[in-house]
Amino acid sequence: MLILDCPWCGTRDQSEFHCHGEAHIARPTDTEKMDDKAWGEYVFFRTNPKGIHYERWTHDHGCKRWFNAVRNTATDEFLAFYKPGEKAPAVGSDQ
Amino acid sequence: MxxxxxxxxxxxxxxxxxxxxxxxxxxxELCGKVSLRGELEDSAFVAACEKVLGSAPQPTLNKPQQLAAGTLYWIGPSEWLLHCDIDTAAETVLSLQQAAEGAHLSTVDVSDxxxxxxxxxxxxxxxxxxxxxxxxxxxxxxxxxxxxxxxxxxxxxxxxxxxxxxxxxxxxxxxxxxxxxxxxxxxxxx
Known part of the structure; x- marks a missing residue:
């Protein structure tokens, strides 16, 4: 069982949340020049690291808002929570 | 009638x-419910709420406010829910929309x-x-x-x-x- 800190509601159980995959994937700006390979990489390919992972989450059963979390995928330990638009914190071995 | x-x-x-x-x-017993969205930094939004609800919404987590218009629940940042008399819900929505002239405010009667x-x-x-x-x-x-x-x-x-x-x-x-x-x-x- 995981415990998350929603940046708005506070500490809640994992079952109130949903993870939406990797965070900070910027939409390309020059889309008219992109080929299929570049589109494929933007849409489908993710870093899938063992270790520090920056993720997007929603608090579905609480405030229903999006936020970001930093999680160690090997230990399931959460290292930071921050609101959308805030700068991603440098944590752990990522520093 | x-x-x-x-x-x-x-x-x-x-x-x-x-x-x-x-x-x-x-x-x-079925009560009136009115969803309310707006930013507290927006003074026109706050003024409209003060006028219609009796007081401005607070960002206080987990503490419902007892207002002249009813009970106001904090739902999320920039979102509240008013519990009021079922017969006044539609009127409250209308009054908020009219009072919100120029303010960035969204309100819906969600009683049902x-x-x-x-x-x-x-x-x-x-x-x-x-x-x-x-x-x-x-x-x-x-x-x-x-x-x-x-x-x-x-x-x-x-x-x-x-x-x-x-x-x-x-x-x-x-x-x-x-x-x-x-x-x-x-x-x-x-």
């Missing part, structure tokens, strides 16, 4: 018998989106703990607090009126499922 909405309204729980005993379960269940009795907290991951011990979920959380498979707005009286606001179509879940959880205490 004016027909009272509450007098003719039926809910998904209208056919169910209230449960009495150590844990009592009943449906609260939700049903409110009332759970009472000395074992009410035990029954709550059967369905929610929230810590419902009095040290963490105190009298007067309201929290949006999960109960069984539904999203609920849980309000602790006092130590043995709780309201659960749930989506209209989930209401009967939630009722049956609580009725079963309560059966061991009755």
């Amino acid at each position: 004016t027909i009272s909405t509450a007098a003719v309204a039926t809910t998904p729980l209208s056919h169910l018998q209230r449960i009495a005993g150590n844990v009592a379960l009943s449906e609260r 989106y939700y049903v409110v269940l009332r759970l009472e009795g000395v074992y009410a907290r035990e029954v709550l703990s059967r369905g929610t991951p929230l810590d419902v011990h009095p040290r963490s979920f105190q009298q007067g607090e309201a929290v949006s959380t999960r109960f069984a498979k539904c999203s609920v707005l849980l309000h602790a009126h006092d130590d043995s009286c709780f309201d659960l606001q749930v989506r209209w179509s989930h209401a009967e499922y939630l009722w049956q879940f609580i009725a079963q959880a309560a059966s061991q205490y009755n």
Whole structure:
């Protein structure tokens, strides 16, 4: 069982949340020049690291808002929570 | 002729018998619900709320505000829900929209989106703990607090009126499922 800190509601159980995959994937700006390979990489390919992972989450059963979390995928330990638009914190071995 | 909405309204729980005993379960009379969205930094939004609701919404987490217009729940940043008399909900929405001239404000009459269940009795907290991951011990979920959380498979707005009286606001179509879940959880205490 995981415990998350929603940046708005506070500490809640994992079952109130949903993870939406990797965070900070910027939409390309020059889309008219992109080929299929570049589109494929933007849409489908993710870093899938063992270790520090920056993720997007929603608090579905609480405030229903999006936020970001930093999680160690090997230990399931959460290292930071921050609101959308805030700068991603440098944590752990990522520093 | 004016027909009272509450007098003719039926809910998904209208056919169910209230449960009495150590844990009592009943449906609260249908009340008006008004969703309200806006930014507290927007002075026009705050002014419109003060004019219509009697006071400005507060960003206070878990603490419902008692206003002239009714009870105002914090739902999320920039979002509130007003519980008021069913007959004044539509009027409140209209007044807010008119008062919001120029303000970035969104308000909708959501009276028929939700049903409110009332759970009472000395074992009410035990029954709550059967369905929610929230810590419902009095040290963490105190009298007067309201929290949006999960109960069984539904999203609920849980309000602790006092130590043995709780309201659960749930989506209209989930209401009967939630009722049956609580009725079963309560059966061991009755």
